[in-house]
Amino acid sequence: MTTTIESPDLIEPEEPGGPAGHGPETHGHDGGHAEHGPSGLLKWLTSTDHKVIGKSYMITSLVTFFISGAMALVIRAQLSNPTSSLVNFQTYNELFTMHGSLMLYLFAGPFAFGGLANYIVPLQVGAPDMAYPRLNALSYWLYLGGTSVMTLSFVVAGGAASFGWVAYAPLSNSINSPGAGTDMWLMSLGLTGFSAIFTGVNLVATIFYLRAPGMTMFRVPIFSWNMLVTGILILIAFPVLFGAVVMLFCDRHFGTHIYSVQGGGVPVLWQHLFWFFGHPEVYILALPYFGIVTDIIPVFSRKPLFGYRGMVFATLSIAALSTGVWAHHMFTTGVVLLPFFSLLSYLIAVPTGIKFFNWIGTMWGGQLSFQTPMLFSMGFLFAFLMGGVTGVLLASPPVDFMTHDTYFVVAHFHQVLIGTTVFAGFAGFYFWYPKMFGRMLNERLGKIHFWLLFIGFWVTFVPQYVVGLKGMPRRIADYLTANGWTGLNQISTVGAMIIGFSFLFFFVNLVQSWRKPVPAGDNPWDGGALEWFTSSPPPHHNFTHLPPIRSERPVWDYNHPEHRKDESHGDKRHREHEGETVGANS
Amino acid sequence: MRRIQPCDQGFHGPQAPAFSTSHFGPDPTSVTPVNAFTNGSPTSLSARGPSSADTPEGPTAPAHGKRWKRLATGLAVGAPLVLGGCNFYPTYGASRGATTQGHDTFKLYSGMMTTGIIIGGFVGILILFTMVRYRRRSDAMPKQFHESIPVEILYTGIPVLVVALLFLFTVLTENNVDAIVPNNARITTTGAPVLQVKVTAFQWGWRFDYPNNNVSVSGDVTNGPGGLGPQMVLPAGETVQILLVSNDVIHGFYVREFNFSRYALPGVDNRFDLNIINPGLYPGQCTQICGLYHSEMLFSVKAVTPSQFRSWTAGEVAAGHTLGRNPLPSTNVPPPYTHVTPSNALAAPSSKKGSL
Numbered sequence: 001m002t003t004t005i006e007s008p009d010l011i012e013p014e015e016p017g018g019p020a021g022h023g024p025e026t027h028g029h030d031g032g033h034a035e036h037g038p039s040g041l042l043k044w045l046t047s048t049d050h051k052v053i054g055k056s057y058m059i060t061s062l063v064t065f066f067i068s069g070a071m072a073l074v075i076r077a078q079l080s081n082p083t084s085s086l087v088n089f090q091t092y093n094e095l096f097t098m099h100g101s102l103m104l105y106l107f108a109g110p111f112a113f114g115g116l117a118n119y120i121v122p123l124q125v126g127a128p129d130m131a132y133p134r135l136n137a138l139s140y141w142l143y144l145g146g147t148s149v150m151t152l153s154f155v156v157a158g159g160a161a162s163f164g165w166v167a168y169a170p171l172s173n174s175i176n177s178p179g180a181g182t183d184m185w186l187m188s189l190g191l192t193g194f195s196a197i198f199t200g201v202n203l204v205a206t207i208f209y210l211r212a213p214g215m216t217m218f219r220v221p222i223f224s225w226n227m228l229v230t231g232i233l234i235l236i237a238f239p240v241l242f243g244a245v246v247m248l249f250c251d252r253h254f255g256t257h258i259y260s261v262q263g264g265g266v267p268v269l270w271q272h273l274f275w276f277f278g279h280p281e282v283y284i285l286a287l288p289y290f291g292i293v294t295d296i297i298p299v300f301s302r303k304p305l306f307g308y309r310g311m312v313f314a315t316l317s318i319a320a321l322s323t324g325v326w327a328h329h330m331f332t333t334g335v336v337l338l339p340f341f342s343l344l345s346y347l348i349a350v351p352t353g354i355k356f357f358n359w360i361g362t363m364w365g366g367q368l369s370f371q372t373p374m375l376f377s378m379g380f381l382f383a384f385l386m387g388g389v390t391g392v393l394l395a396s397p398p399v400d401f402m403t404h405d406t407y408f409v410v411a412h413f414h415q416v417l418i419g420t421t422v423f424a425g426f427a428g429f430y431f432w433y434p435k436m437f438g439r440m441l442n443e444r445l446g447k448i449h450f451w452l453l454f455i456g457f458w459v460t461f462v463p464q465y466v467v468g469l470k471g472m473p474r475r476i477a478d479y480l481t482a483n484g485w486t487g488l489n490q491i492s493t494v495g496a497m498i499i500g501f502s503f504l505f506f507f508v509n510l511v512q513s514w515r516k517p518v519p520a521g522d523n524p525w526d527g528g529a530l531e532w533f534t535s536s537p538p539p540h541h542n543f544t545h546l547p548p549i550r551s552e553r554p555v556w557d558y559n560h561p562e563h564r565k566d567e568s569h570g571d572k573r574h575r576e577h578e579g580e581t582v583g584a585n586s
Numbered sequence: 587m588r589r590i591q592p593c594d595q596g597f598h599g600p601q602a603p604a605f606s607t608s609h610f611g612p613d614p615t616s617v618t619p620v621n622a623f624t625n626g627s628p629t630s631l632s633a634r635g636p637s638s639a640d641t642p643e644g645p646t647a648p649a650h651g652k653r654w655k656r657l658a659t660g661l662a663v664g665a666p667l668v669l670g671g672c673n674f675y676p677t678y679g680a681s682r683g684a685t686t687q688g689h690d691t692f693k694l695y696s697g698m699m700t701t702g703i704i705i706g707g708f709v710g711i712l713i714l715f716t717m718v719r720y721r722r723r724s725d726a727m728p729k730q731f732h733e734s735i736p737v738e739i740l741y742t743g744i745p746v747l748v749v750a751l752l753f754l755f756t757v758l759t760e761n762n763v764d765a766i767v768p769n770n771a772r773i774t775t776t777g778a779p780v781l782q783v784k785v786t787a788f789q790w791g792w793r794f795d796y797p798n799n800n801v802s803v804s805g806d807v808t809n810g811p812g813g814l815g816p817q818m819v820l821p822a823g824e825t826v827q828i829l830l831v832s833n834d835v836i837h838g839f840y841v842r843e844f845n846f847s848r849y850a851l852p853g854v855d856n857r858f859d860l861n862i863i864n865p866g867l868y869p870g871q872c873t874q875i876c877g878l879y880h881s882e883m884l885f886s887v888k889a890v891t892p893s894q895f896r897s898w899t900a901g902e903v904a905a906g907h908t909l910g911r912n913p914l915p916s917t918n919v920p921p922p923y924t925h926v927t928p929s930n931a932l933a934a935p936s937s938k939k940g941s942l
Contacts, residue, residue, distance in 0.1 A: 261853035304732040402845035405873035469679040471842030473873040476881035
């Protein structure tokens with residue numbers, strides 16, 4: 001019915017439900033968050049509004065990020081000197097364990113699928129809220145609980161968990177890690193695991209059922225597409241983690257021997273289960289951020305995304321492959337089938353490469369303006385390029401043998417994860433901040449933040465590749481002067497301090513935007529997706545009216561009717577014209 | 587520590603054996619190539635590379651499969667980089683490999699790194715070029731093209747080919763690195779069984795047992811402050827088979843110069859072969875977090891000539907360092923349904939210097 005609308009006249013949002021028409025009901029079953037509901041603290045505590053929950057998620061995860069980042073600075077300070085005694089061994093082991101755990105479980109994922117996705121996905125698909133608002137609130141509170149339990153484990157007797165964020169059995173059993181900190185670590189994973197599962201359910205349901213009239217699946221913006229795939233991956237991966245965690249808890253407290261050799265168990269089973277979660281998790285962390293960048297680049301290029309469908313299929317292939325590569329974390333165990341996991345790992349490079357060329361194709365022939373979100377996106381491209389190339393090396397078992405558990409791997413995954421969660425994550429934050437708060441962030445401060453971060457990033461991690469190749473293992477608290485790793489570690493430490501310093505400009509920027517607000521308007525970047533059609537910040541239930549949705553950027557079509565993207569995928573008459581364009585530019 | 591020179595044998599082509607036994611001094615037995623390895627099952631060994639199996643006729647015998655492979659590898663890594671023997675494979679910061687297996691790994695690494703630099707460099711420069719070429723110069727609206735099927739097929743197909751090639755070289759190298767001398771061929775030139783060393787990792791140290799020689803040495807964090815930890819003495823130029831086990835948690839056996847690491851997994855017997863090319867001292871350490879003193883779990887490998895190795899084992903036996911004299915720490919078997927608190931897990935020192 002809606003596809004017949006030809007005029008750019010606005011349509012009233014009909015009952016949410018989208019093309020399917022029978023989506024979960026979202027109206028009227030949580031009266032607590034009506035326009036004139038509670039305000040202030042009570043509003044934050046009781047709200048089921050996806051925008052409030054999204055902001056709560058973002059604040060919590062950013063606090064986690066800064067706590068965890070501070071730990072990284074202590075780790076770097078410790079390593080700047082071969083026999084440093086800044087912290088003792090036990091504290092050092094706790095620090096790197098908590099740094100990894102907080103970053104991976106409690107910042108990178110929740111910031112994306114709990115924070116940005118919660119806020120943006122309903123807006124992008126033209127929905128009034130997430131499909132299950134109260135489940136959404138439960139997700140947040142479970143997540144907050146999990147974060148608190150993990151962070152507070154530092155203060156219990158015996159200290160926090162100290163076996164690395166992967167908690168390999170049997171180091172994580174009751175003999176080798178007897179403290180309550182380990183149990184709190186497990187409890188935190190249980191809580192945040194369920195939080196993630198609920199969010200995954202919500203994202204999938206929202207994107208499948210609550211799309212606005214006219215928004216077919218191939219008109220869903222890529223960020224929301226990626227969140228859909230992320231949601232599906234969460235539903236595949238997190239239950240496995242939860243099962244593994246429960247079994248470890250049983251080993252620790254109920255006398256089972258699932259992971260202990262002495263009782264006939266198999267220690268390496270933990271690794272299989274953990275990485276069956278852990279590798280999809282890597283893409284649960286990465287796909288949302290790919291989506292952010294994919295949404296930002298067209299806006300600042302003033303062009304539609306190049307290869308939209310290719311992008312969707314690349315995302316789906318990455319997700320499918322990611323469930324079959326877990327044992328590439330276990331090449332050096334000697335008990336996995338190397339060629340199989342190596343081949344699948346290599347294959348992931350193909351869809352990832354497609355994404356790269358699509359991003360370049362989007363910029364090609366455009367009018368690029370490098371405002372802060374675009375700058376951060378470019379930072380992501382270069383960081384992820386380096387991380388991706390070294391990742392291809394690590395897909396080769398012999399090369400993995402020579403670099404496994406060294407700083408080469410540490411540098412690799414920091415480049416990937418900082419490239420995605422920090423560069424792309426902050427690109428999204430700078431991009432959507434005006435929408436969320438109705439005020440602009442300062443461009444100048446944003447650019448200083450970017451350049452310091454970018455410089456610090458390379459200064460930190462390039463020396464780590466080299467020191468890894470020189471044989472420095474990860475997770476060591478000290479080393480010998482004779483190893484010759486000192487200089488490289490000191491450069492790396494300086495880089496980490498620059499990264500830390502760069503965030504001061506971020507804080508100043510936030511403070512300034514609150515003290516001297518610059519109104520943002522509805523669409524400060526000339527964005528094309530639906531979130532730019534409503535006010536900043538959006539009203540309760542998001543939209544009073546919607547533009548016709550004829551492509552993945554309906555707002556662009558509405559604002560630039562003469563520059564609409566050609567809608568006829570696969571229509572030869574139109575493709576001729578486009579072929580000329582591409583040919584002329586290439 | 588003596589710097590090894592894998593280039594000595596690095597790119598003389600398949601005609602040269604992987605190592606020249608004459609480097610190892612005047613010992614008469616070591617001058618003979620280790621051709622007796624092929625007595626058992628020569629075909630199964632032909633994939634091992636030049637190290638031991640395919641040199642039965644001495645230094646002039648080419649291995650055809652190897653030649654083809656080297657040629658193909660060379661093409662893959664880019665012919666322009668040929669600067670002559672030693673420099674054919676740039677190191678990119680890695681070790682050239684002190685074992686034949688490690689040298690194979692190194693060559694793969696070097697070739698992949700070169701490929702990565704070419705492809706990564708191409709994409710990076712393309713991004714930079716696009717950023718500069720299409721920076722916003724006016725308010726003109728760019729053309730709104732959004733797909734090009736031929737271009738998209740091209741940039742899907744080429745990565746598939748690249749990845750397929752990388753996978754091919756990976757499998758070829760992996761077969762060399764992972765190959766172990768089969769049971770029925772464990773015969774050395776001297777007629778003795780191939781040297782086996784059982785390496786036991788424990789919290790926090792290493793024990794090296796030599797069942798052929800009735801020798802056992804071990805050491806842990808308490809007896810090597812500032813040093814390299816216990817030392818595993820091995821003969822260079824011979825195949826050594828390592829049996830790697832763990833006494834408690836997972837540890838990582840890693841020697842940087844060997845370009846190799848393997849987990850010591852509780853309940854699993856991990857075996858691998860090492861063919862150390864030149865005598866030398868090669869530091870190693872545990873790479874898998876294994877508890878409080880993980881950072882201190884060092885060891886070293888000292889490669890000596892076979893004759894020196896024999897006199898070393900004789901000396902160790904004379905000194906009483908025989909099998910069974912080095913008990914491992916108790917493995918803390920948890921009694922069912924009982925919460926056990928170990929005494930050592932929380933004894934954190936204030937600093938390394940103080941406690942060791």
